Amino acid sequence: MTKAEKQAEEIREISGSDPWKCMKCGKCSASCPSYDEMDIKPHQFVSYILQDNVEALAQSRSLWKCLSCFACVERCPRDVQPGRLVDAARQLVVRQRGQDYLKADEIPELLDPELPQQLLVSAFRRYRR
């Protein structure tokens, strides 16, 4: 098993999603509110995993644009639920140290007086180890 295959396998395991069930209908991409921000679109995520192309996913902007709104999870007619694959890929990246999307020193300038604690907590959890 090559490293790429191993990583793809790991993503499938972490996500608990079965990309082979995908019938490429695109309902995930049609539902995604951050679609325009993403370089790799939700339905492409599934294909990338099937092709063991984890390297591209790890470099992808899409990891940080997914909002975990679960629209694709709810609507996927094939139970593939691409949102879970996106999150698994994100986990794979943030678990490697130094890959955090959010650095602690950036925080002060991002704050505003109204900002709820929930936002900081959520962003921290999603964006860094």
Next chain:
Amino acid sequence: MSIANESFRPKIVAFCCNWCSYAGADLAGSSRLSYPADVKIIRVPCSCRVNPMFILRAFERGADGVILCGCHPGDCHYTTGNYYTRRRMTLLFSMLDFLGVENGRTRVEWVSAAEGVKFSATMNEFVETIRALGPNVRLGDLRCRS
């Protein structure tokens, strides 16, 4: 047969009704879904044909597990046969359990003609259970032992 030094190979009798489960077993075969050779199937017209005597006889003759397969409730070819089976076997199995033949050794399962996958999975699982339980020592007729 030489079972001298091999690991435990259970004897398992499976009664399958002609209309659903036997066809399900055929489907498992034509789909090449394997299960251990320890399972031997006896064809009956309906699961309700299986007299508790047959099951007692199997254990007496050294079977380690007996499984009964019939049509799903509501789908019986004879309308109600599997309901009789369900009731009869509930009684029989609890009695057998009382006599020391553990509940894991007896089982009723509904397998339709379309469920080759289920048939194979059920048999694999059942054989696993029996292997874990080991040889059946209760009810065996000592005169039958070689």
Next chain:
Amino acid sequence: MQRIGVFVCHCGSNIAATVDVKKVVELVRMEPGVVWAEDYPYMCSEAGQSRIAEAIRTQKLTGVVVCSCSPRMHEATFRKCAERSGLNPYMVEIANIREHCSWIHKNTEEATEKAVILARAAIAKVNLNTPLQAGESRVTKRALVIGGGIAGIQTALDIADAGYEVDIVEKTPSIGGRMSQLDKTFPTLDCSACILTPKMVEASANEKITLYTYSEVEKVSGFVGDFTVDIRKKARSVDMSKCTGCGVCQEKCPSRKTPNEFNRGLNTRSAIYTPFAQAIPNVPVIDREHCIKFQTGKCGVCAKVCQAGAIDYEQKDEIITRKYGAIVVATGFDMIKLDKYGEYAYEQSPDVITSLELERIMNAAGPTKGHLERMSDHRPPKNIVFIQCVGSRCADERGKSYCSKICCMYTAKHAMLIRDKYPDVNVTVFYIDVRTPGKNFDEFYRRAVEEYHVNYIKGQVGKVTPQPDGTLLVHGVDLLDNHQVKIEADMVVLAAAIEPNPDVRKIATMLTASIDTNNFLTEAHPKLRPVESPTAGIFLSGVCQGPKDIPETVSQAGAAAVKVIGLLAKDKLLTNPCTAKADVLACNGCSACANVCPYGAISYEDQEVRAPGVREIRRVAVVNSALCQGCGACTVACPSGAMDLQGFSNRQMIAEVDAICR
């Protein structure tokens, strides 16, 4: 002692590659009763069968065991072969060493060992077999068709054409079914009513056909050739012999708020109604739930205006009991409910409709008189979006796992008809795949694109959001261009999945016909016996067996009719001789067996019982072998062991158990 011959089949390499057939032959020779054993590459072949026949004659065999494929495949073949050679066919048993052995095991040693054990069990059974004679039962030369859609009508017409009586039972007030709701049909675009109505008229005029409309099958008993069926004729509240079909009652009826089922609820109808103008019979029914007279007692307008005096508020449901030789199920389909697809806003917006609703809107006799308009404000739409595969091809519990098969074609038809009649209207179709197998089907779809410039986009729609201005914003995706598509539509049409008529479960249970997980009726063989149910005497016609379009339905309807005719042409049927039999010496007439018999095949009579030291008249069980289907329920219920099943006797079963556990 029996003289048994064992015949081991290689099935080419299907068996021989895994099972050491020579070794099986060698080992079974040592079994009690076996006087002959041989192997051959294809036992079922002409040559194989003649070897069996030869051995029966030369070895004077009294029993035969064939180790081969499943008895469901070739038991009948080998039994016929034995019969031709002068051996009772029920002296033949099959050891299934293919499906239950060679195909599922890899290890030759294990497979061979198992094959030998299976052969032993069969040999042990044959040692106890006795010759059985198949009985005969008579065939009632009349067929019943359940469902009066195009499938049922065509089957009935074909059966009647061969000269047999046939009854159609239809639940709604008129025959015609789904096809009567359609506007045009693909791929020829001829008008549905124009080709269906003549068939409906033909069915009602044919003297061999009896129509029971507004009726339902209530009870079925009996078996192939001799079914007894109770049909409930629901009270129409209108005397069919008096009504002239003038329609005045419907015009004058003051209760007009009931959703019109025929128009899929897009408009309303009166409480006394015929579903559509060409209804057959053209006799209205009173929907008692919505009738003012039945609900409050005060009204009776219809009775007052009826010149023929046909209105009968006192009419009662009537049960008709009839005998049939064969039953055809033609219960058809409906569209799935869309309440679980909130993202498509079907329940939120009247301008999101199903394809069948569009069919009614396009129809000249429909709620809009054939004008394409939005149901919310009756304005003509400018942008129509079609969404495919709504609830089809789903792995989740919201939808169906199968492809509904007809949607790609009817959507192309709708798109084309709209573009043809209203060239200014933009039509967009979101599809996952366009599936057009069928004669002239792909050409038809291509015409929609090439000639009519329908905009096909590969990708599914995520959500339809109704906007404050009344438009519907469709959020889709174009997977080929890889961008999201947002279309401001003013009408959205959903190709909802089709599903078998929900009543079919109840009917299948009455018929003991098997049904799959999607509620489609199961065929006896998916390829080779597609119009028969595994239950003898039950036949399948139309979508109750699987999704189909009209041409396919009509072909299947004809095929089912041929099967029925083949059955009804026989005067007698051979019955299964594997029936229960009571040993009068052991029977004490306790009734335990009769209580569990699902066929009412067991009765009791006083018989003189004679045995050494016994001579008395006793009440004993008697099995009617024409009614007994051989399930064996009684044999287990019998407390004295008097009841036994021929062909599967207690001794035979125990011999098999012993052989396996040896």
Next chain:
Amino acid sequence: MKYSYYPGCTLKNKAKDLDTCARASAQALGVELEELSDWQCCGGVYPLGSDEIATKLSSVRALAQAKEKGQALVTLCSACHHVIKRVNDDMKHVEDVRDKANRYLQLPEPYAGETQVLHFLEVLRDQVGFDTIREKVVKPFTGVKIGAYYGCLLLRPGKIMAFDDPENPKLMEDFIRAIGGEPVLYPYRNECCGGYSSLKEKELAGSMSKTILRNAEGFGAQMLITACPLCQYNLNQAPVDLPVHYFTELLAEALGVKEEVQGH
């Protein structure tokens, strides 16, 4: 009616109104909310990775505490509800998570998802009943057109959250009717507000919130209600003049207990 109550961090700080109004209303409705003694932050987002354990533990602690008291666990913040409900589902159905969490926490008694997790809105619907609320309302929002904003976290994934129809919910609309208001149905009520992207992707979140507000406004809404502090923040950041309140604020006001709260 006595419940364990898990407020969550934001409700102790920026979203105090959500919390205090709920408590006052609960009291007025005869519901006792008993705050867990030492709850910890839920983490804000549910860890989707099936091998994540550590990030689920704080929820398990809260759940186990409620179980010990024999009470259902009530939450207010959508995010807390989402996380705790899903972790509870894992504890009930995913053997691996259950084993690992129990081994780590060494609770007096192993926890296996026994606690019932309820959102306060579910308590209002199923335990108190909207009819009862209607009777107790003293200052109804008569004639006020109110849009419910559900967001994502309460509804999805529908199978686990089992809150309402995830694509066409009606719970909050029924709530609005109960307090005398007129619910406004608009299709974006279950679309994402931008969530945590507003920290680094302000434009993205802003445009999404704007779409939601414009749509609600178009359908005639005079205000929106929500159960989520982050949704409220995001929606309020958008340049649309449509007030967004917590549903508990309106409830307290309708029940006539709002002043009390502000008096404190």
